[in-house]
Amino acid sequence: MASSVPGPLPLPDSRWDQSTFWGRVRHCAEISDPTMLLTTEDDLKNARRIVGAYRHGELKQTTPEFWRAKRELDSTVHPDTGETVLLPFRMSCCVLSNLVVTAGMLTPNMGTAGTLFWQWANQSLNVAVNSANANKSHSMSMSELATNYTAAVTASCGVALGLNKLVPRLKNIAPHTRLILGRLVPFAAVVSAGIVNVFLMRGNEIKKGISVFDAEDNEIGRSKRAAWLAVGETALSRVINATPVMVIPPLLLVKLQRGVLKGKSLPVQTIANLGIIAVTSFTVLPFALAVFPQRQAIHLGKLEPELRKKDDKEDKLVYFNRGM
Incomplete structure (x- = not known):
């Protein structure tokens, strides 16, 4: 995100009002826009230069070029590390990365092998996305990553096979x-x-706390309460995102298979299924991401006593990166 570019002056969160749901929808639609996948390293270098000029007071006001630069950074760069997120795991690639996997999971009348394969593929992708976009206050060792990955895949396959x-x-x-x-x-x-998956992959945040900042982006400490809020909201947003994508297409396909798709070949039905999933996913993703702000605000009085001791204004707002 653009917040990874250093400078003494704060950045505007977005050109849209992030205190409103509709403002967050418009912002999330921008950072999840697949055209952002065309952003090159030169584009990012130029975007950092423009945003850096703003943060150092050289650019006195926001311009279309500034908003374009901020959008490129917000959709491509991790807010904590400043590193470029690997392309398949960016929010701008979310729908495309999940399209084939979702279609595979929703294939009717799959056997045990097919169910296991597609649930494994989905959780593997989820682990990668969660790891790439998590709050980076704490790193995760390879052994922890392997343990959490195994648990997530086991849970997914167990539920699917049991219900089947x-x-x-x-x-x-x-x-x-x-x-x-x-x-x-x-x-x-x-x-x-x-x-x-979310709670396992981000368990270190809950155990050790995540960084909390004041309005000027100065770190004031780490909070486990903020971590619980960040991880809990992210898990809930996953449910909100998955519900229409995993419910609407299969139910609509059942209806279509009794109507216009009745008697059609498997390739035709597969194309129809992919189309329904793609349209649903592109429509839903910005709304699911927008339910909770990524840069979350919380009153200092709701955090740990040791953090409150640093400032006696308990109604003061502090901020943390929720992750995605």
């Missing part, structure tokens, strides 16, 4: 209802494992 075996045994419900429930098994697996 349970749904056919529900004899007291109508066949159509059983069909609907079967199509929603991937949703249950993704949501439950997604929550486990």
Whole structure:
């Protein structure tokens, strides 16, 4: 993000009002815009120069070029480290990275091997995205990463296989209802494992706390309470994002397969499925990301006593990076 560029003057959070949900939607639509994947290293170098000029008072007011530069940095660079996030794991690549995996998980009538493969692929992608975009107050060792990855994959595959075996045994419900429930098994697996994934991959933040800053971006300490809030909100945003993407396409596909897609070939149905998933994902992502601000504000009085001792103004707002 642009906040990784050093300078004595604070940056505006966005050209849109981040205290409102609609303002955050417009901001998240910009940073999740797939055209931001075309940003080159030269573009980033120029963007850092423009933002740096603003932070040092050389650029007196925001301009279209400034907002373009900030957008490129916000969508490409990690706010804590200042390093470029690997392309497949950026928010601007989120829909494209998840498209094939989501379509695979939502494929009807998969066997055990197919279910295990696509749940493994999804959780592998989730681990990479969570790790790449997490708050970097604490690093995670390879052993911790491997342990958390294994737990997330196990949870996902366990829920999916368990529900796949349970749904056919529900004899007291109508066949159509059983069909609907079967199509929603991937949703249950993704949501439950997604929550486990976020808390495991960011467990160090909860154990050790994350950095908290004042309005001038000066670090005032680390807070476990802020970490719980950051990780909890991120897990909830994953659920909010997954719900329409994993629910609307399979239910709509069931309806289409009884109508315009009835009797159509597998390639035609696959293309239709990919199209529905893509449209749903592109529409939903900015709204899901916007539920909670990435730069989160909290009253100092709600944090640990040792942090409150540094400033007697308990109603003072302090800030932390929630991660994505």
